[in-house]
């Protein structure tokens with residue numbers, strides 16, 4: 335290595351390589367889908383991941399509240415109502431309420447769960463970041479800016495029997511009403527969060543990320559820090575006011591450390607919140623198909639896609655439900671009919687459920703998938719989809735066999751950017767429930783590793799810079815204690831020995 339690039343190798347082109355006794359060098363992992371700054375910010379939140387009861391939820395909130403200075407918001411994230419619902423038996427009245435996310439039944443938290451914060455405004459995000467609960471103090475602040483008697487387009491304000499907001503806000507109600515009211519950390523705090531995010535990713539063997547970011551954050555925080563973070567960031571712009579200001583894609587200069595590659599749009603929500611748009615109703619909410627949101631709801635998705643592609647951007651579409659995937663493919667077909675090339679420049683994000691007809695339509699298209707979402711969602715997905723539809727859930731292998739191009743990521747901070755645990759799920763089918771689900775959708779180790787290295791690099795348009803151990807490419811390396819290609823993934827996963835970025839050891843555990 336000459337510092338930043340690989341200058342010589344005994345086995346050029348390898349995906350992984352044994353360097354000495356039991357140590358394996360792979361290209362450093364590439365996480366195709368993170369929220370880098372949000373991740374850095376979430377590292378400072380109260381952590382509600384894995385919390386399995388209201389008491390535990392309140393205990394975490396109280397501890398954070400007591401540790402915070404006065405006059406700042408309490409921010410928390412990671413809760414999942416499935417974790418406490420499985421501990422309480424559903425009853426008939428709950429079931430009849432269940433279909434409507436508009437009411438506060440079925441175990442979703444409300445403002446009283448945050449009562450310990452008193453007059454301190456508090457917001458706690460569900461693990462998918464599509465739903466949040468705020469306390470009374472925060473609701474009062476939001477009500478000063480917005481009329482809470484009506485739901486915003488594409489969002490829901492949950493209400494009690496008397497019609498008053500419970501504090502639970504879904505989709506656009508969370509994003510457009512609550513988020514703008516939460517004070518931004520100052521620039522010094524944001525810089526510290528960006529550094530923390532980079533260190534966290536290095537610890538997981540990651541040297542390159544595809545990151546979903548707002549233009550203002552790229553300009554104010556990421557661009558000034560680009561040569562300090564030791565991480566290559568390929569940013570996708572989240573700003574999505576229609577009509578799109580395409581010049582945002584050029585809001586900062588591009589170099590090897592930071593480059594804006596495209597724009598993102600949301601087609602639907604999530605399975606956990608039953609807002610993912612399905613072809614057939616939810617089994618546990620028989621009158622609901624979920625929802626289309628934003629440009630998919632307003633009918634502007636194809637225009638957005640065609641315009642972005644024709645300008646040369648890599649266009650990313652969030653599609654979790656099988657109907658959302660179909661809408662993404664229909665928009666892609668429409669764009670291609672109008673003459674723009676969509677094959678290499680279109681990323682379907684998530685693809686968590688897919689009808690077989692649509693899987694076949696994915697040939698040559700990028701599927702940017704997050705195996706750890708399967709790990710955590712397999713349990714909750716079963717009542718949503720029903721056993722008969724589970725063969726549409728996380729079809730890694732079926733996509734691969736249909737000729738789709740797979741790039742893997744985490745969606746951090748939704749889940750940890752743990753590429754090895756993600757590979758274990760993709761290869762061995764492991765899920766949080768412990769059971770091996772849908773083994774027929776599992777991948778060979780080599781395909782899974784490529785989805786986190788050279789394929790991810792191509793998806794993010796940096797295949798000529800990183801993602802392969804090859805002379806002339808970046809000396810970004812992760813050293814593992816086992817060969818990932820021969821490892822018995824059903825029993826254990828390799829451990830990271832160290833992470834090397836541009837030829838320098840950045841992270842060594844312990």
Ligand SMILES: [Zn+2]
Nearest residue numbers: 367369546745
């Ligand atoms: Zn995401």
